[in-house]
Each structure stands twice: as C-alpha cells, then as structure tokens.
Amino acid sequence: MTYPGQPPNDPRHDPDGWSQAPYGRPYDPYAQGTPHPAGPYPQAHPYASAPGTQPYGAGYPGMDPWAPFGRDPITGLPFSDKSKVVAGLLQIFLGSLGVGRFYLGDFQTGGIQLGLTVIGWITAIFFVGFLVLLGVGIWALIDGIMMLTGSVRDKNGLPLRP
Template structure:
C-alpha cells in the first residue's frame, strides 16, 4: 500500500514556484528602506494619533508624558500627583492635629501651623481652660482637612491633583 503524500510534504505538494525560506531572490541591501521605522516615512494612508489639544506628544517612549509622569485625570486631563489622596486623607483624619497628612503631601507651611496649634492645645489644655477650645479647633480643622483630601479638593505642593 502506498501513501498519497510522501512524508516530506504531509499537507500536500507546495504551490508552484515555492522555495524554502532563505532560498531564491533576496532584497538588495541598497534597496528602498522599509517604511514605518524611525527616520523613514510612514506607510501611505497612515496618520499618526493626535495629542490632546494644548499638549505636545513626547517623542521618546510612547505613552509617557513628561508634564504628567504619574498620569492624568481621565475626566479633566489635569496631571496627577505621586501622592495618594486616600493615604493623605486617612493620615489627616487620625493624626491631623500634628499635621501628618499635610507633611505627607509636602504642604509644610500648613502642616507646621497645624502642628503648632495642636501642640499648643494639648500643652495648655493640661494647665488651663484656654487650651481646650484650641485643641477642639485643631481637631475640627484636621477632620475638615482630611475630608477635603479624601474628596479631591486638595493638591500637592506642585499644584497636582492627588491620586
């Protein structure tokens, strides 16, 4: 009994004029360069994607924006900070009388003010009645500031929205 296709062609004979890879006519190294590579024109009918209005694309790594290294807010296009709004808000809620949430987002002037008011309220609350209202004000300030951080109303020191 004979097999219809010899083992070197298990799927039937190759088409007319077929040669194995690497045999036959090879393109000349001095021939026209392939299109689509850096320094060569794009293929016909191709148009590069356009950036958002007012932003210039970065010519290096695709998808990287040097003005927004941590991405952009999808709704507004505003650059995002490297700091987390959740972390900053929770730090401010629990340790806000010491300004820890503000120190986290590098807003040091407000953080130092919160620290001074909080320490003043704690220290003078032990000795006289005047410290308790200051301490209560410091606690309210920390809670309001923490809620504002959690809702996205606070920016970092560079004016970027918290992630």
C-alpha cells in the first residue's frame, strides 16, 4: 500500500529498506513536508544523555524539561508527580492501611502501618488491640495533616506538588 507522495516500492527509491518490512513504512504525516504544529524540534540539548535524545518537554517553549510539574519557589527543587492533596486525603481516610504512604512510594512506612492495623484487629479480642488501632489511627491522622501541609516528600526526596 502506498500513500500520496510516497515513492513506489523500489529499492532505488527506498534507501532505508522499509519496502522490505513486513507491513511497509509506518505512516508519518509530517514526513511528507507538512510542518509540525509545535515548530521545529531542537536538535541538541546540553544535558542530553546520548546524541539526538531529548528530555521530556524540551521542544515546548517556556517548559523546564527537568521539572515538568514546576519547581518549588523556596528550594528550587522540581515538584514530584504526586499531589499533596491526594496523598493527604488518602492518608487521613485510609491511613491506617498505609494507603497514603503507598501512594508516595514509601512502602516501608505503609507496610508498618498496614501490619500494625492487622495486628490490632487480630488482638482486638484483648484490650491491647484497640490501643494499637487507636495509636495507628492517630499516627495516620497526623501523617495526613503533615502531607497536606507539604512537610512530607515522595520516595525520591522531591516536594509534593500542590
């Protein structure tokens, strides 16, 4: 199958060898000379890891490719892809199961909260189980409030985005 403006399947007109590919050349509407709507893509970036590679968002003007969610105005660190509102609300309502910490990627603290909750429910037949559940509930509430205020960071040490 040929597309408008595509040369015939002749090895002399196909230097890349796409005519021998099992399904032919993949369709690229911008290969026919139509300019890309975002403008020309820059060919090099000073922090590119390999020649010809571009970081996320490098072709868009005004966007920091190393901080796609913005930067913290105080520290200058890039914001995490995790939201502090989502993390805080998950921790307040489901924090005894460690859901807010699991959302942030902190599996150790989330696992401890979940484990203490399970131990609390198992030992609830004794009075000590209710004390464990109360302690985990208070811990989850304070942890959720700290997440909402922005004093908790994600697994990479980045501040949570607003």
